[in-house]
Amino acid sequence: MLLARVLEDKLASLYRSGKIVGGVYLGRGQEAFSAALAVHLDQSGGDVYAPLIRDMAGRLAFGEALIDPIRTYLGSPLGPMRGRDGNIHRGRPREGMLAMISHLGAMVSVVNGVLLSRRLRGIPGQVGAACVGDGATSTGAFHEAMNQAAVEKLPLVVAVANNQFAYSTPNDRQYACADLVDRAAGYGVMGYRCDGTDLEECLDTFGEAVRRARRGDGPQLVVGSLLRLSGHGEHDDASYVPASVRKSSLGGDCIELAAKLLLERGWADDADLATWRSEAVGQVEEVLEQVVSEPLPDPMGETWCALSVRHLCEGNLGA
Amino acid sequence: MNVTYLDAIREAQAKALAQDERVFLYGQDIAGFGGAFKATKRLAEEFPGRVLDSPISEDAMVGLAIGAAIDGMRPIIEMQFADFSSLAFNQIVNQAGTHFYRTGVPVPFVIRLPSGGNKGSGPFHSQSLESLYAHFPGLVVLMPATVEDAYTMLLDAVQLDDPVIFCEHKLLYYHLKAEKLPTESLPIGKARIARAGTHATVVTASAMMHEALKAANQLAEESWDIEVVDLRSAKPIDTDTILASVARTGRILCVAESFPWGGLNAEVIARVVGEGFHLLDAPPLRLNSRDTPIPYHPNLWAAHRPTAASITTALRKLLGF
Numbered sequence: 001m002l003l004a005r006v007l008e009d010k011l012a013s014l015y016r017s018g019k020i021v022g023g024v025y026l027g028r029g030q031e032a033f034s035a036a037l038a039v040h041l042d043q044s045g046g047d048v049y050a051p052l053i054r055d056m057a058g059r060l061a062f063g064e065a066l067i068d069p070i071r072t073y074l075g076s077p078l079g080p081m082r083g084r085d086g087n088i089h090r091g092r093p094r095e096g097m098l099a100m101i102s103h104l105g106a107m108v109s110v111v112n113g114v115l116l117s118r119r120l121r122g123i124p125g126q127v128g129a130a131c132v133g134d135g136a137t138s139t140g141a142f143h144e145a146m147n148q149a150a151v152e153k154l155p156l157v158v159a160v161a162n163n164q165f166a167y168s169t170p171n172d173r174q175y176a177c178a179d180l181v182d183r184a185a186g187y188g189v190m191g192y193r194c195d196g197t198d199l200e201e202c203l204d205t206f207g208e209a210v211r212r213a214r215r216g217d218g219p220q221l222v223v224g225s226l227l228r229l230s231g232h233g234e235h236d237d238a239s240y241v242p243a244s245v246r247k248s249s250l251g252g253d254c255i256e257l258a259a260k261l262l263l264e265r266g267w268a269d270d271a272d273l274a275t276w277r278s279e280a281v282g283q284v285e286e287v288l289e290q291v292v293s294e295p296l297p298d299p300m301g302e303t304w305c306a307l308s309v310r311h312l313c314e315g316n317l318g319a
Numbered sequence: 320m321n322v323t324y325l326d327a328i329r330e331a332q333a334k335a336l337a338q339d340e341r342v343f344l345y346g347q348d349i350a351g352f353g354g355a356f357k358a359t360k361r362l363a364e365e366f367p368g369r370v371l372d373s374p375i376s377e378d379a380m381v382g383l384a385i386g387a388a389i390d391g392m393r394p395i396i397e398m399q400f401a402d403f404s405s406l407a408f409n410q411i412v413n414q415a416g417t418h419f420y421r422t423g424v425p426v427p428f429v430i431r432l433p434s435g436g437n438k439g440s441g442p443f444h445s446q447s448l449e450s451l452y453a454h455f456p457g458l459v460v461l462m463p464a465t466v467e468d469a470y471t472m473l474l475d476a477v478q479l480d481d482p483v484i485f486c487e488h489k490l491l492y493y494h495l496k497a498e499k500l501p502t503e504s505l506p507i508g509k510a511r512i513a514r515a516g517t518h519a520t521v522v523t524a525s526a527m528m529h530e531a532l533k534a535a536n537q538l539a540e541e542s543w544d545i546e547v548v549d550l551r552s553a554k555p556i557d558t559d560t561i562l563a564s565v566a567r568t569g570r571i572l573c574v575a576e577s578f579p580w581g582g583l584n585a586e587v588i589a590r591v592v593g594e595g596f597h598l599l600d601a602p603p604l605r606l607n608s609r610d611t612p613i614p615y616h617p618n619l620w621a622a623h624r625p626t627a628a629s630i631t632t633a634l635r636k637l638l639g640f
Contacts, residue, residue, distance in 0.1 A: 085421045093389045093424045101417070103409050109379035110414065113386020113394075120343055120369070120392065141409070144379035151374055306416065306456035308425035308480045312508050314555050 001031040001199070004057035005255055006280040007066065010288065011073055015234045020073050022086050027054035029197070029229030030161050032254035034058035036202030037129055037159045037222070040210040043096050048114045048128040050098040050107040053088045054161060054228065055131050062097060066283060070291045083297030104135060105142030108158060112145055115154040127155040127213045134174055135166025137183065146219065150187045153218040157209050160221065161196060163228040164250060168240040181223040189219040196224030197252040200261065227251045322500055324463075325492040327470035328358050328431070330500060332395060335477045336366045339393060342477060344370040345380060346397030346431075355399050356433060356492055377406035381430065385414050385482075388426040393477055401432035401486065402446045415482040416457030425480040429473070435488040435526050435576055436624055442612035445620075447525075447575070450582030452484045453554035460484045460553040461507065464528035466497035468551060471504035479507065486553070488526040495529075510557035512564065516546035519570035519637050521630070522561055522587050524550040527574045533627035538634060545634060553583050561587060562595045569600035570637050574625050579607035601640030606633050 008026045015024040027034055034054065038061035041047040049062045056069065071079025072090040081090050081099070091099030098114075100107050111128040118126050136142050137160060149156040160180055164171055177183065184191025190212060194205040202224060209220035227250040231238040245251060262268040305313040322330070335342045344359055350372040353360035363370035373380045377398065384394040398404045404411065411430065418426045436445035453460045459481055463469040469487060476483040505511055513528055514535050521531040528549045535545035548564050550556065565571050571591055573584035584605035591603055608624045 081421055082423075085417075089421070091422060093418075093422055098386075098389070099418075099422050101413050103413055106378075106382060106409060106414060109376075109382025109410070110386035110389070112379065113383035113388070114390045115386075116383060117387040117390035117392045120387075121390075141378045141382070144374070144376035145382060147374055148376055148379040148383065306420040307459065308419050309459075312459055312479075312481070312555050 001035050001057045001255055001258065002276055003066070003280045003283065004031050004035070004060055006277065007069065007284050008056055010284050011069075012234050014073070021075070023233040023235060024073070025053045025088050025233045026230040027056045029227055029253060030054045030163060031057035032199040032202050032258060033159065033161050033196040033224040033226055034131070035061040036199060037131070037157065037206045037210075038062040039203070040206050041127065041129055046096065046118070046123065046126040048096045048098065048111055048126070050100065050111045050128070050130040052100055052107070052131040052133065052136075054133070054163075058131065059097065064097060067287050067291065068092075070287050071294070074291055075297060076291055076294050077297045078294055103141070105132060105139035105145065108132070108142060108145030109148060111156060112149050112152065112154055115156060116152060125214060127157060127210055129157040129159065129210075131159045131161065133166060134160065134162040134164070134171055134180065135169070137180055138174055146183070146187045146189070146221070149219040150189050155213040155216065156219040157206070157213050158219065158221050159206070160223040162223055162225050164245060165228065165241060167232045167236075179223070181221065184221040187219070187221070189221050190217060192220070192222045194222065194224050196226030197249070197254045197257055199254060199258040225250060226254070229253060320499055321496045322466055322498070323493055324466050324469050324487070324495040325356060325358060327466045327497070327500060328473060328487055329360060329362070331470045331473035332359060333362060333365065335393075335395070335474060336362065336369055339477065341391060341393040342369070342395065343387070343392060344395050344397065345373050345383065347373055347375055347399045349397050354397060356489070358397065358431070377403050378410055381407040381410035382414065384428040384430070385410060385418065385426050388428040389418075389424055394428045395477065396428065396430045398430060398432050400444045401434040401448050402443050404430065404432055404448060411452065411458070411482070411484070412455040416455045418457070419481065420457060426482050427480045429476045429483045429485050431485045431487060433489050434486045435490055436613055436620055437489050438617045438620060439615060440613070441615040445613040447486070447577040449484070449486045449553040450575070450577045453583065453586075458482050458484055458554065459507065460486065462486045462524040462551065462553055464491075464513070464525050464549050464551070466495055467501040467504065470500050472507065472551065475504070475507050486525065490526045491529075505551065508552050508555045508557060510551055510560040511549045512546065512560070513549040514545065514547040516544040517568055518544045519572060519634055520546045520548060520561070520564040520568045521572050521574055521634070522548045522550060522564075523574040524553065524583075525576065527576050527625060530625060530627045531574055531630055534630035534634060537627065537631050543634070543638060556587060556590065558590050558594065561591060562598065565591055565595050565598045569598060570640070571599070571603045572630070572633055572637050573603070573605040574630055575607055576624050577607060579605075579610050582607070601637055604633055604637050606630060
């Protein structure tokens with residue numbers, strides 16, 4: 001969580017100084033909900049994870065190396081996307097982390113496919129997780145995939161980070177049900193709601209959801225209520241979020257709240273917190289220093305081939 | 320033994336399931352029911368647990384195939400009709416088509432599209448979408464015109480490490496027959512000279528190949544010698560074979576059942592004009608279906624798509640230059 005926050009603060013400053021092109025999309029305020037799911041996944045054990053735009057914390061918790069987001073944001077040819085895709089559209093599918101596309105809800109059925117593959121191959125006990133926001137729940141792709149997972153009774157955990165706004169659109173223009181978790185009953189899956197600003201509650205909720213999915217209880221839908229403490233991207237000042245919402249309990253900063261909890265319980269003191277932060281800053285700076293010295297993508301070195309079977313690429317026919 | 324085009328597709332899937340444990344079939348009504356066209360008849364019994372009915376969720380069907388392919392499987396997706404693949408357009412072009420380029424991880428799977436018109440099928444069960452999918456990078460688009468190609472190209476498609484849009488023609492399903500299944504074939508991406516000739520080249524594919532052959536046979540009675548090139552693959556396009564044919568004939572007509580704006584015909588002509596302008600003795604022509612939705616009544620439908628008669632007329636015009 002802390003490393004994600006520190007890294008994203010750095011990425012935001014790199015964007016503002018023009019060193020990152022395209023956009024920077026932060027998970028500020030959503031780190032607890034994001035990481036709480038991912039820490040219950042076992043990457044080396046074969047679990048699969050489809051993070052979305054605000055899941056830097058979850059990605060790092062799942063096991064993503066710090067250098068991957070930095071290389072991807074800077075377009076390094078040494079990163080997993082090699083400058084061919086950027087920012088949050090990154091993944092290592094062979095290592096269980098799928099690379100999201102921008103079209104919302106589209107990753108859920110892809111996780112279903114991995115899970116069905118595991119079933120067909122006779123591999124038990126692995127779970128898949130897909131992350132979406134409130135906006136994605138309005139898409140046909142989300143609905144189709146939830147229903148598909150329920151029909152196949154797949155070990156899928158879907159995390160809905162309900163951050164109250166899809167870009168600028170408030171929830172009352174996004175859905176009309178009382179609570180998004182009510183959707184679970186319609187799909188015939190288990191539903192949970194939790195306070196997305198409360199790390200302990202998020203950990204407990206996802207722990208239970210992942211446990212149930214892993215033991216064969218079918219899909220689990222977890223809805224966390226929280227607020228994105230930034231714009232949609234760093235180009236957006238989020239001025240559409242009313243002050244009353246910002247000041248409500250939804251607007252609590254999960255990292256500050258988690259720190260407070262640690263202090264209250266005596267599990268850490270102020271010096272520990274300061275040390276952790278400075279260590280995170282040090283890690284980010286060290287990796288960033290390495291990446292900025294790396295070569296940039298070279299159009300002359302590109303294959304310009306979108307197929308793995310090279311001789312079928314247009315222009316290379318017969319070559 | 321007579322093997323229909325549909326039998327060939329069924330047998331290719333049976334063989335793929337038998338020889339490769341990574342293969343599974345997923346689509347609407349394909350398990351116990353055997354598919355709307357019976358292309359998967361009895362496969363669910365023969366291969367228990369590997370032929371699965373899907374909900375009516377085209378987007379999620381293709382999304383699932385992509386996930387399984389990432390994980391090492393070789394799914395075959397049956398769209399009930401090519402027309403319904405528009406509901407999976409995002410997964411096909413944005414997820415499947417971009418995946419290898421973005422991540423370096425290939426997504427080997429096949430989407431079978433029962434394509435093309437038939438009497439009474441109307442606007443939503445008749446479309447030919449090869450040009451649409453060929454437009455996007457990262458996809459291979461195949462169009463078998465013969466029983467033999469339906470069989471071997473589907474088997475080849477399953478073994479290919481990239482996503483394949485397999486456009487099979489519904490009009491050929493029951494009527495097109497061969498004596499037996501083939502044991503060898505041209506590789507994917509190669510066109511075939513379906514009929515050799517010297518006066519003009521028709522470049523076409525799928526059911527239109529048979530209309531073109533009829534037109535060529537009719538003109539042969541008037542001593543015109545028409546070459547017919549069966550593209551087999553809309554992407555990649557075998558430009559070399561086309562140019563070699565135009566070098567022999569000096570004239571080209573492209574025939575496709577898809578809509579006229581842009582597309583496969585336009586692409587072939589652009590390549591011939593760009594790379595073989597000096598070979599041409601006449602302006603290149605193209606013949607597509609009309610730029611309207613595909614009409615229901617057989618009288619209207621017959622006048623909407625190219626036929627042997629309209630191909631013959633177009634060829635006379637081409638030969639008259």
